[in-house]
Amino acid sequence: MEKEDLIKLNEILDRLTQNGFFEYYKELRNYYEYLANKYLFDLKTHTIDPATGETIPINKKDKAYFEK
Numbered sequence: 001m002e003k004e005d006l007i008k009l010n011e012i013l014d015r016l017t018q019n020g021f022f023e024y025y026k027e028l029r030n031y032y033e034y035l036a037n038k039y040l041f042d043l044k045t046h047t048i049d050p051a052t053g054e055t056i057p058i059n060k061k062d063k064a065y066f067e068k
């Protein structure tokens with residue numbers, strides 16, 4: 001993932017963490033859709049690790065990633 005994309009993702013996550021407004025959820029969802037199209041991954045099976053920028057698979061049985 002390009003550094004600029006990772007920086008923008010973390011900025012959106014920071015605003016969402018601080019305020020939790022609906023607009024930021026929408027912005028985050030739209031940005032994840034943009035990233036999925038740019039980096040060619042399926043949002044239903046993969047996500048981006050905001051710390052590393054790595055595309056990682058979502059294991060729906062293992063909720064440990066979402067508890068972090």
